Amino acid sequence: MKSKRILVWFRNDLRLHDNEMLVEALAKSESILPVYFFDPQYFHETRFATLKTGIHRAKFLLESVAALRLSFQKLGGDILLVHGNPEEFMARLVTDFDISEVYHHREVAPEETVVSTKMEDLLWKQKINLKHFIGHTLYNKEDLPFPIKDIPDVFAQFKKKTERDAMVKSCFLSPEEITFVENEDWGVLPTLADLGFEADAADFPDFAFTGGEEAGLEHLRELLLEGAEIHQKPVKNAGDKPGFSSRLSGWLSLGCLSPRKVYWKLKEAEAAFGGNANFNQILLGLLWRDYFRFMFKKHGIAFFQEPEEFEKEFFSPTENEHPDLLKWKNGNTGHAIVDRYMQELNTNGFISHTGRLLVSTFLIHILKIHWTNGAVYFEEKLIDYAPASNWGNWANVAGAGKDLKSKNTFDLEKQIKLLETLVSDTPSMV
Incomplete structure (x- = not known):
């Protein structure tokens, strides 16, 4: 028997193709209410004096949500855009739209998992099931x-x-037809300014990434x-x-x-x-x-082999104002290749995997700065930030991951010589 209405909570799954959550929601409901929350917790400053989400990823996110909205509009509907955290608004949405069930993709990183747990408890009190999917x-x-x-x-x-x-x-195939819950106000897509950024066209290079399916x-x-x-x-x-x-x-x-x-x-x-x-x-x-x-x-x-050291650094960072850390962030270390990659990261929100290995090795093993400082800086700057990959890669370079047989063997000086020979003076976006 079909549920009357299903709220489809989009998170890091901004697509129609190969979306099991969406396919099942359509199969088991009479109509769906797609929702995306612009949660303020992802746009604040961290204890490391970095941003949870930097301007490049914020721009990419806005473009991706706008693209998903357009896809739904072409099918005769829309996606409800909510400015606020899901814990604050979900209960009201479930009541106002007579929702029978909520579908979402579960994440694996601690902060995102906590959000899911809170939401599950909140909906349970309303006798609404939160159904989890894993589509990443x-x-x-x-x-x-x-x-x-x-x-x-x-x-x-x-x-x-x-x-x-x-x-x-x-x-899974992209749906060709969708029946949407009736709604008069689908919300406004925020601007970068609404999210707390000061930006103009000069902040984004000509070859900047464009978000969306x-x-x-x-x-x-x-x-x-x-x-x-x-x-x-x-x-x-x-x-x-x-x-x-x-x-x-x-x-x-x-x-x-x-x-x-x-x-x-x-x-x-x-x-x-x-x-x-x-x-x-x-x-x-x-x-x-x-x-x-x-x-x-x-x-x-517990993926990190030094959980006590990790928690100490993560919850009480001590190196925020370290001169060498600031030089590394700004691409002013004096090492040409490291600086080129860091300037590229700051300008474009992206560097290659080779570049990431090099600058992380330099920070950890040459400058002797704890790896969590680099991980949170990448969290701010990267367009492609994903918690598991970012923190996992940094932990591996630091030798703090679970894969003991793959501990960091990156030869910095050898790689530098190779890069000096092969990398031209143009940006290394290849």
Whole structure:
């Protein structure tokens, strides 16, 4: 029997394609109420004197929500945009719109998990079920060859067993028809100023990322066409180029792109044009995303081998005003390659994985500054910030993650010499 009305709470899943939560809501309801909350807690200053969300990601988020709104409008509806935290408004929405059930995607990082738990308790008091979906990973947890508690902590073992024994499911199709709950006021999309930013066009470079499902799908299409050209041209292995990045991560982090969509489109390209090193790097990146999310699901904060030291630094940071930390943030360390990457991060909200390894290694192992300071700075600056991947990568570079066999072996000086030889004076967005 269909529920009368289902509230579909969008979070980091801003797409129509491959969205099981949306597909099931449509199948089990007479009408749906899509909702997105612009939660103030994600736009405040942290105890590290950084922002939870910097201007580049805020711009990308606004574009992504606007794109989702347009998709719903083309189907004759809209998405309700609420300026406030879900704990404050959800109970009223459930009552006002006579909601029978609420659907949402569960996150794995502590702060996001707390929000889900609070919401579950709040709705339970109203005798409303909060149904959880997991739509951020390439592999569904039930399709893994091991239960969550037995997932290997060593990435190489996770990769080997998963690729051998698990299967990537097909994508859910985008809905062609949606019946929306009747509503007269769908809310206004905030501006950057509404979110507390002072910005103008000069703050964003010409090649800045554009958020949204269609932009992500178009970028993926162009990326795979480039792969076809790489296959046809007798060039040096592109995977050997320092700083290679597919630049898909921003759309993946907000769920504008499904990892399964990327996987199956890539497999289509491989079938048509053959494989290459860049395609392999994309697949490897998808596996790392899964690994870190499942590690946080398995361990929580215990993923960090130094939980007491982590909590001390995280809750009472002592190095906010350290001169070397400030120079690192501003790209003024005096080390040309490190500074180039940090200036690029500050300007564009993005640097390649190679760049991230280099600047994090420099901060931790050369400047001897605790890694949490770098992780929260990346949280502010990155367009593609995702809690599990960001904190997991920083912990691994610091040697504080669970994968003891993959502790940081990044040779800073060797990498610097290589980059000085191969990286031109233009920005290294490749």
